[in-house]
């Protein structure tokens with residue numbers, strides 16, 4: 475059933491701006507991602523709009539991201555849509571793969587998305603593929619141009635698909651710029667494009683798991699499992715390190731507390747020793763003072779006794795001197811008395827003689 479409509483699928487990593495581009499180009503109002511939980515989960519087709527007089531519809535698709543769903547789950551969503559569209563005769567005219575020029579380098583998620591994209595498209599459809607860079611306004615122009623050159627010339631980036639016929643174009647966020655990109659596909663259109671994934675599923679009747687895209691998914695899933703395992707190991711290692719660190723911190727704190735306790739005990743013992751020494755010195759000083767007082771008292775007593783003794787000795791001497799003087803006086807008086815007697819007698823005798 476060829477309705478004359480050209481259907482173009484838009485693919486790329488989550489957050490690359492697929493829904494924004496689809497809305498700008500078609501005037502649709504699909505939900506644009508603003509954070510977790512607001513990404514496109516199913517493939518959805520816009521209404522018809524005109525590019526150079528040709529009816530065009532765009533298919534917005536979910537991107538592979540590590541956060542919410544498995545790669546195979548997302549591939550199944552895209553595959554279901556593409557297969558039923560193919561069976562309904564809604565063949566594609568081309569595919570746009572979006573890459574943010576603001577990305578400093580192609581991250582693991584970007585590479586995974588691009589690898590899956592290549593598996594979905596296959597080699598034969600690449601001339602109907604446009605690698606579209608956007609977000610040019612978010613980065614310095616010369617840096618963006620250098621990145622674009624690198625993306626176009628690096629084997630690990632877009633070089634292989636560009637060599638095989640794909641084109642790289644810029645989108646500047648406007649409807650006009652979006653239509654420039656679409657115009658390129660519309661003007662290149664030379665018949666229905668059957669992607670490898672559509673061929674394998676709708677023509678070769680393979681199961682999804684048998685397709686080369688699912689195969690790549692399995693690789694990715696194994697890598698993803700390995701990556702998660704490594705992350706888990708790393709987390710456990712960090713946790714162990716954290717526990718060891720905590721243990722070490724606890725041990726260090728305990729050691730510190732023990733050291734402080736010892737220091738405090740030492741300081742308390744020293745304080746006790748100093749207090750005891752001060753008490754001993756105080757007692758010694760008191761004892762010395764008492765001793766000195768006692769000695770002073772004894773000396774004073776001795777001095778008083780000596781003084782008394784000397785006073786008594788003196789008094790005795792004075793007494794003795796007085797008694798001696800008295801005796802000598804009496805002796806003298808007696809002698810004088812005698813002399814006088816003697817003199818009186820002599821004088822009486824003299825008178826008698828005469």
Ligand SMILES: Nc1nc2c(ncn2[C@@H]2O[C@H](COP(=O)(O)OP(=O)(O)O)[C@@H](O)[C@H]2O)c(=O)[nH]1
Pocket residue numbers: 486487488489490491492493494495505506507508513514537608609610611612646647
């Ligand atoms: N600066 C800038 N931001 C954009 C552009 N396109 C999309 N965005 C922003 O990028 C985020 C993801 O956009 P969205 O269209 O949901 O990406 P999707 O996950 O690929 O569909 C949103 O915050 C958009 O506003 C663009 O061209 N320039």
Ligand SMILES: [Mg+2]
Pocket residue numbers: 489492493494505506507513514534535
């Ligand atoms: Mg989206």
